[in-house]
Amino acid sequence: MSLALASRRAFGLGxxxxxRAFGLGxxxxxxxxxxxxxxxxxxxxxxxxxxxxxVIAQRCGFGGEATLLDDQIVWQLRMPRVLGAAATGAALALxxxxxxxxxxxxxxxxxxxxxxxxxxVGAVSVLVLGVSVGGLLATTMLTLGSFLGALGALGAVLLLxxxxxxxxxxxxxxxxxxxxGQVCAAYTSFVTIMSxxxxxxxxxxxxxxxxxxxxRWDSATxxxxxxxVASIAVLAFTSDLDAxxxxxxxxxxxxxxxxxxxxxxxxxxxxxxxxxxxxxGAIGFVGLVVPHVVRLLVGPSHRxxxxxxxxxxxxxxxxxDTAARSLIDGQEIPIGVVTAVxxxxxxxxxxxxxxxx
Amino acid sequence: xxAVDITWGxxxxxxxxxxxxxxxxxxxxxxLGPNGSGKTSLxxxxxxxxxxxxxxxxxxxxxxxxxxxxxxARQVAVLEQHAVTGLDLPVRQVIELGRIPHRGRWPASRTxxxxxxxxxxxxxxxxxxxxxxxxxxxxxxxxxxQLARALAQEPxxxxxxxxxxxxxxxxxxxxxxxxxxxxxxxxxxxxDLDLAAAFCDQLVLLQDGEVxxxxxxAEVLTPATIxxxxxxxxxxxxxxxxxxxxxxxxxxxxxxxxxEPVRSAAPR
Numbered sequence: 204m205s206l207a208l209a210s211r212r213a214f215g216l217g218x219x220x221x222x223r224a225f226g227l228g229x230x231x232x233x234x235x236x237x238x239x240x241x242x243x244x245x246x247x248x249x250x251x252x253x254x255x256x257x258v259i260a261q262r263c264g265f266g267g268e269a270t271l272l273d274d275q276i277v278w279q280l281r282m283p284r285v286l287g288a289a290a291t292g293a294a295l296a297l298x299x300x301x302x303x304x305x306x307x308x309x310x311x312x313x314x315x316x317x318x319x320x321x322x323x324v325g326a327v328s329v330l331v332l333g334v335s336v337g338g339l340l341a342t343t344m345l346t347l348g349s350f351l352g353a354l355g356a357l358g359a360v361l362l363l364x365x366x367x368x369x370x371x372x373x374x375x376x377x378x379x380x381x382x383x384g385q386v387c388a389a390y391t392s393f394v395t396i397m398s399x400x401x402x403x404x405x406x407x408x409x410x411x412x413x414x415x416x417x418x419r420w421d422s423a424t425x426x427x428x429x430x431x432v433a434s435i436a437v438l439a440f441t442s443d444l445d446a447x448x449x450x451x452x453x454x455x456x457x458x459x460x461x462x463x464x465x466x467x468x469x470x471x472x473x474x475x476x477x478x479x480x481x482x483x484g485a486i487g488f489v490g491l492v493v494p495h496v497v498r499l500l501v502g503p504s505h506r507x508x509x510x511x512x513x514x515x516x517x518x519x520x521x522x523x524d525t526a527a528r529s530l531i532d533g534q535e536i537p538i539g540v541v542t543a544v545x546x547x548x549x550x551x552x553x554x555x556x557x558x559x560x
Numbered sequence: 561x562x563a564v565d566i567t568w569g570x571x572x573x574x575x576x577x578x579x580x581x582x583x584x585x586x587x588x589x590x591x592l593g594p595n596g597s598g599k600t601s602l603x604x605x606x607x608x609x610x611x612x613x614x615x616x617x618x619x620x621x622x623x624x625x626x627x628x629x630x631x632x633a634r635q636v637a638v639l640e641q642h643a644v645t646g647l648d649l650p651v652r653q654v655i656e657l658g659r660i661p662h663r664g665r666w667p668a669s670r671t672x673x674x675x676x677x678x679x680x681x682x683x684x685x686x687x688x689x690x691x692x693x694x695x696x697x698x699x700x701x702x703x704x705x706q707l708a709r710a711l712a713q714e715p716x717x718x719x720x721x722x723x724x725x726x727x728x729x730x731x732x733x734x735x736x737x738x739x740x741x742x743x744x745x746x747x748x749x750x751x752d753l754d755l756a757a758a759f760c761d762q763l764v765l766l767q768d769g770e771v772x773x774x775x776x777x778a779e780v781l782t783p784a785t786i787x788x789x790x791x792x793x794x795x796x797x798x799x800x801x802x803x804x805x806x807x808x809x810x811x812x813x814x815x816x817x818x819x820e821p822v823r824s825a826a827p828r
Binding site: 445457459502504 | 604607608609628629630631632633634636637638640643644645646647648649650653654657658660661663665666713
């Protein structure tokens with residue numbers, strides 16, 4: 204047995220598709236690392252890559268001669284934002300994969316299904332009610348409010364869209380999601396403006412179109428933890444999600460406890476979305492587009508689709524955020540604008556495919 | 561597999577009214593009945609996809625309710641009437657779905673179950689389809705691939721919901737011949753009475769959620785019963801050349817106007 208074959212067997216990658224996915228995974232890990240370093244370097248004050256690496260090395264205890272200013276920009280300002288973006292992108296892509304497979308709907312994504320909007324409603328409500336306490340309690344309250352909002356929105360969409368036979372017709376699900384999402388966005392905008400904030404207009408945009416500008420080390424760490432936990436947890440469901448390929452009844456005949464799996468995954472999806480939205484606002488299109496592109500490349504098997512989507516989502520969102528904060532001098536574009544410009548064309552293609560099917 | 565006094569319904573209507581079926585190991589049971597008579601519902605109850613409101617299903621000595629869904633899926637495999645997916649799946653991956661009940665929760669080696677898959681591929685005769693994609697397959701090919709998926713589950717019981725739908729005559733015969741050769745306990749909903757008579761060890765005839773006849777083909781397929789259940793006047797008898805039981809229909813008869821067929825060949 205050749206060495207290549209032996210290693211393929213060892214990794215359980217029998218088919219060439221598996222090898223390809225493995226190669227793609229390695230490539231994406233490399234691209235993600237480069238993306239993070241470059242993302243930290245790019246900005247109103249450009250930092251050379253060598254300096255970025257030096258600061259990272261210094262912070263990791265390898266010593267170095269980076270200046271305090273460089274350290275401030277690289278480590279205190281940009282690094283949490285870039286890592287937070289990567290975590291958010293990865294988690295959004297995972298949530299998108301899970302929702303698409305679970306509802307067997309090409310157009311499922313936390314933003315389109317109104318879950319992100321609901322989370323924003325919860326988060327804004329908590330902020331307006333004025334949680335003046337700081338630290339962990341505030342974080343918990345914000346995430347909890349966001350979670351309740353996300354669950355409420357998801358529940359409303361499922362209630363509106365579920366047919367008599369307990370099915371979820373794709374078109375109706377998306378319509379229900381858009382309706383719920385719009386109501387949520389209206390509430391979020393209204394409450395934010397009525398809160399009398401000087402900066403209200405900007406904050407409305409941050410909630411409804413997303414913004415990573417507020418990320419600091421504490422919130423970025425939380426997002427990274429969420430993304431890592433979600434990635435690991437979802438790996439336990441690869442077979443279950445595969446089993447949904449031919450529908451719920453087929454999944455059940457393959458030994459999947461359909462109701463339990465659906466309940467766990469939908470709640471988990473709402474929880475992850477809520478944690479993201481509480482700190483980044485509602486960012487669209489990532490959860491929709493990334494899974495489709497990855498699926499085209501490696502096929503629908505979840506053991507490949509999930510990890511690769513997470514990597515691709517991370518890369519995409521770091522670049523989208525880098526563009527959002529550096530395309531126009533001295534001003535931030537809401538990140539949702541960037542993801543919409545990238546994602547809308549893909550969305551249009553999917554809609555057309557849905558129609559011809 | 562044995563079902564005792566199964567009742568199941570939706571809020572508006574009782575679909576299965578105390579149905580009992582007994583399938584001996586290794587035999588093929590044909591489930592007959594008009595559209596809406598409850599065949600699919602009964603199959604779903606037998607497969608554990610629906611939970612009977614009353615009554616029990618036994619797999620061997622054990623009640624289906626005692627089995628976890630995973631254990632159930634290792635013993636009972638199902639071919640549904642319509643296998644539909646929007647995904648662009650390679651045939652090999654469709655067949656590998658059958659290994660899910662045997663796999664652990666975390667991704668394991670792909671070599672798991674390779675023997676079972678190879679065997680399923682051989683039995684269902686789909687070796688030439690392995691590199692195709694699901695969406696490009698014809699109806700007959702899809703049916704064979706789903707059979708291979710079901711066999712990859714290494715079940716003892718195979719439940720088929722109108723497996724010969726959308727197949728031409730040749731493929732219907734091929735498919736049922738393959739199924740017969742497996743030696744598994746098979747329960748299949750069928751529409752074609754001649755095929756049912758030719759390929760099944762016993763027949764169960766459903767009407768409005770009740771068993772109206774069961775036994776071997778000659779006992780179940782009598783002109784009187786067919787008239788009562790389907791509203792069609794027929795002659796039933798062994799075909800002069802093949803010797804198999806054969807149903808010839810004459811005309812639609814409103815229920816209640818049954819008259820002895822003109823040229824009735826007496827059942828064996």
